[in-house]
Amino acid sequence: MTASVAGLLGGEVPAAVAGRVLLHAGYRRAARYRDRVDAAVGGLVLAGPGALARAGQPREEGFEAALLVDEAGYRDAAATEEAPFPAVDDGPAPLFGDPLEHQMLAHLAFADAALTPTGYLHAGQVGALEAAVDRVRRLGDPRVVLTVPFDVHWLQAGSLERLADALGRYPGPKALIVGGGAADVPRAVSGLVRLVERVPGAGVLRAGLSAFGCVARGGGFAAFGADGSMRRTAPPAPKDEGSRGGPGSPAVLFPDLMEFFLGFTLAKRLADEVPDCWCDQCQGASLGRFHTMAEQTAAAGHNACTLTDWVRQMCALDAADRGAWWRRRCRQALSSYAVWNERIKEKRFAAPAELAAWAELPVPKTGAQQVR
Incomplete structure (x- = not known):
């Protein structure tokens, strides 16, 4: 099944997700939530490496609500000016065309819009941010969502304005993911609200209460993390192979x-x-x-x-x-x-x-x- 080409509301928000709060879930656990999604107001974001390969399964099993795929490459690599999309830029190049375009078309085989595989944007990495914006703008496809996983310190005065100005150069849909460690939470929340106000139609993914808060205050769409790991993200770090065990109850x-x-x-x-x-x-x-x-x-x-x-x-x-x-x-x-x-x-x-x-x-x- 192929996703329909969603129209845009106001030129910025894919109609398939506009005004919705989706559930952001690891693709291996998505089946737990699928039957509890209201197709009229919700949907799913399938997350993690391997999510794209499994994106067809919900559609084949009759899932008709909004569907997005977040491969979460920002957890493994940072964006640079030379490679704003590390997952595709650092791999083998296709014989023809932009590797980013090939990846976005793969998303659109099943998803209602395509989330770009943007690397993590450390605070102050304006060149990497601008490189990502320019690449997506050149694609010229309104179904492509410029995904922006940025460090929370971007929400400080000065940095927030630079972030908003750069995002304003892409007329298509945008999705924000706030990463980083402990911060001044009230200041981070108010900064996120200011950013959503400065970037009309922006979505907020991989969030907690801010998913509802941003949509309630005019954001284009959002995704609430189905579990704790999906309500936050961190800068790329070496893999910890050790096992700490899990909780004894859900x-x-x-x-x-x-x-x-x-x-x-x-x-x-x-x-x-x-x-x-x-x-x-x-x-x-x-x-x-x-x-x-x-x-x-x-x-x-x-x-x-x-x-x-x-x-x-x-x-x-x-x-x-x-x-x-x-x-x-x-x-x-x-x-x-x-x-x-x-x-x-x-x-x-x-x-x-x-x-x-x-x-x-x-x-x-x-x-x-x-x-x-």
Whole structure:
């Protein structure tokens, strides 16, 4: 099956993903989430080396929602001025044409748009960024999304303006991926919002709460990481071959607190106070039932259903009302930490800095957001 050539809204956002919050998942685990995606408002981003080779399988099995492929080459190599797309620039050249064009056409055999395999953009690497922009602009294909995996330090004053100016030179769709280590979270969130405002229609991939926050404030589209590894990225580093083992229970989204906790942790802390969940997966079952990894598929279904419900709520609102809705939702979750900590009287839940940052951001002025 080949993807249809998606039209563009406003010349910047592929219609197949416009206004949507997709799930960003490793391609090996995508089957856990596929049946819980709402084709009207969501979709999947298949991630990781090898994802492109497996992209046809969902289509062959009847998956009709939006689909993108993120080969995540930015985790292995940085962009340079000579090779902004290391995965194709450092490999054998095709006999004819641009290797980037060949790769993008391979994506479009199954995906609704093609994400460029841009290398990681370390802070200050303006030449590498401009080289990526120029290459994609020369392709002249509106189905190609300029993917920009950049270090969080680009969001500082001065650097942010240079980043926005460079991205403004490409008239087609763009997707942002924020990488790097610990940072001033409130400043990073506000910087990302400013960047989305400066780059109309930009998407935000491999994100946490910022996926919803950016779309609620006028971003073109987004992808929420289905697990912790998909809600962050880091600069390329030597492979660590050592095994640290894994958790003994799956990560579970606690809707009241808008945060993930290990299932065992939820069950232990909440004890007799554990609530029932009425998402499409749980249907009234206890939220404390995900004790071991034997429940990881059910936990993934719960997470996806909960996130999908948030997307539906957001998409039901006028675009101008979504920023206020998102801040109100974050503030309500932030206040719920005190309520739950009082109820359990044991080890307390700590609110994530990202939630607090979104709760404190001022509501955008009416009309500032563009309806796409």
